[in-house]
Amino acid sequence: MNIKLHKSSVKNNMAIAITGSKSESNRLLLLQALYPEIKIENISNSDDSQLMSKALASTEQVIDIHHAGTAMRFLTAFFATREGRETIITGSKRMKERPIKILVDALNQLGAEIQYQENEGYPPLLIKGKKLKKHKVSLDANVSSQYISALLLIASKLENGLELTLKGKITSVPYINMTLGLLNQLDIKTEFVDNVITVKPLQEKVEPKTLTVESDWSSASYFYSIIALSKVGTVVEISAYKKNSLQGDSVLSNIYKSFGVTTTFKEHAVIIEKIKTVSPQDLINFDLANSPDIAQTIAVSAFALGLECNLTGLHTLKIKETDRLEALKTEIEKFGGEVNITDKSLYLKKSKVIKEDVKVVTYNDHRMAMAFAPLALKTTLEIEDYMVVSKSYPTFWDDLKRLGIQFNVNN
Numbered sequence: 377m378n379i380k381l382h383k384s385s386v387k388n389n390m391a392i393a394i395t396g397s398k399s400e401s402n403r404l405l406l407l408q409a410l411y412p413e414i415k416i417e418n419i420s421n422s423d424d425s426q427l428m429s430k431a432l433a434s435t436e437q438v439i440d441i442h443h444a445g446t447a448m449r450f451l452t453a454f455f456a457t458r459e460g461r462e463t464i465i466t467g468s469k470r471m472k473e474r475p476i477k478i479l480v481d482a483l484n485q486l487g488a489e490i491q492y493q494e495n496e497g498y499p500p501l502l503i504k505g506k507k508l509k510k511h512k513v514s515l516d517a518n519v520s521s522q523y524i525s526a527l528l529l530i531a532s533k534l535e536n537g538l539e540l541t542l543k544g545k546i547t548s549v550p551y552i553n554m555t556l557g558l559l560n561q562l563d564i565k566t567e568f569v570d571n572v573i574t575v576k577p578l579q580e581k582v583e584p585k586t587l588t589v590e591s592d593w594s595s596a597s598y599f600y601s602i603i604a605l606s607k608v609g610t611v612v613e614i615s616a617y618k619k620n621s622l623q624g625d626s627v628l629s630n631i632y633k634s635f636g637v638t639t640t641f642k643e644h645a646v647i648i649e650k651i652k653t654v655s656p657q658d659l660i661n662f663d664l665a666n667s668p669d670i671a672q673t674i675a676v677s678a679f680a681l682g683l684e685c686n687l688t689g690l691h692t693l694k695i696k697e698t699d700r701l702e703a704l705k706t707e708i709e710k711f712g713g714e715v716n717i718t719d720k721s722l723y724l725k726k727s728k729v730i731k732e733d734v735k736v737v738t739y740n741d742h743r744m745a746m747a748f749a750p751l752a753l754k755t756t757l758e759i760e761d762y763m764v765v766s767k768s769y770p771t772f773w774d775d776l777k778r779l780g781i782q783f784n785v786n787n
């Protein structure tokens with residue numbers, strides 16, 4: 377099913393409530409399975425968090441996690457510690473192409489028993505749950521931080537806690553800090569010094585507590601893009617956010633200054649306003665190694681405003697829901713842009729044209745659909761398989777409609 381977006385402008389001063397962070401939710405769901413005394417508020421309604429929640433409650437032997445990367449990684453660590461239980465964890469065709477060897481090796485070194493069911497290094501996995509007796513392991517940290525977070529999430533339940541030594545350049549660091557931050561909120565003691573992370577054991581209960589998930593900053597990026605493409609004076613309020621976020625994608629409030637957009641923090645909301653037009657001479661230049669999920673949004677914003685754009689630190693994009701570097705190049709070029717990519721960067725030439733009636737392919741990637749949607753401020757376009765957005769943001773199209781973006785759905 378496709379969605380046809382008509383060239384639209386947005387209503388001013390609208391307020392949008394965005395669902396909870398998928399990253400925080402998936403961590404807290406796992407922690408709640410380990411420490412049932414915790415309660416979670418503003419949990420994400422994303423497919424990925426629902427899959428995570430169902431998998432944790434399931435007593436089936438085969439767990440299918442579809443496209444949910446964090447759930448795949450976090451649950452691998454979780455099931456590895458379920459003594460006496462045998463689990464097969466599998467996923468979509470794409471999930472079977474997303475590497476997991478670094479995590480499996482680390483868990484097996486700690487004493488786990490995990491085997492590959494099809495291709496070495498990739499899901500599906502056969503996990504024979506065991507007591508993990510060792511507590512020190514080192515692993516490569518430059519491929520995905522999710523492997524590190526997976527280990528940290530089970531660490532306090534191990535007899536002697538965990539000491540992780542991270543090798544190489546550490547990628548997506550804020551996601552590791554988010555994991556540690558949530559552990560600390562449960563009074564689990566952690567340390568992160570140089571390249572060594574230590575988590576102290578806490579086998580017994582934690583203090584009963586309610587943890588409130590902040591809304592999703594990656595989802596907020598699409599509203600930053602919409603405001604960046606709107607006329608000066610356009611304002612939107614999104615909630616519920618706070619200034620001191622655990623989410624690295626909150627760097628958006630700084631990045632979008634380059635697009636003439638300001639951010640004001642209110643009590644539980646942020647107000648995003650377009651305050652000035654950008655100059656065609658401006659260069660959008662960012663290293664996104666710490667916030668890879670907003671690369672697509674930023675590239676499309678820059679294209680829509682005719683700006684030159686150089687994005688680096690994108691080495692993790694090739695192993696996400698799709699190869700996001702290839703996908704961005706293919707789809708931006710359909711609109712008339714010119715994009716050069718390497719395996720870790722993207723360069724977009726300044727361009728004056730934005731073609732009409734382009735059909736955007738989404739490659740099972742929610743962020744392809746959501747990143748291209750703001751182009752409706754500039755042109756008409758069609759987006760394929762539009763409900764792909766439910767992976768992280770099921771009500772995305774309803775919220776765009778409320779903002780005034782006009783569309784119809786073709787079945």
Ligand SMILES: O=C(O)C1=C[C@@H](OP(=O)(O)O)[C@@H](O)[C@H](O)C1
Binds near residue numbers: 551692
């Ligand atoms: O831990 C997390 O919640 C995530 C970590 C990041 O992955 P990488 O560490 O693989 O870059 C990010 O892209 C993903 O959407 C969510």
Ligand SMILES: C=C(OP(=O)(O)O)C(=O)O
Binds near residue numbers: 443444447669743
């Ligand atoms: C990369 C993402 O998710 P995951 O790795 O959890 O599938 C994402 O949401 O952009």
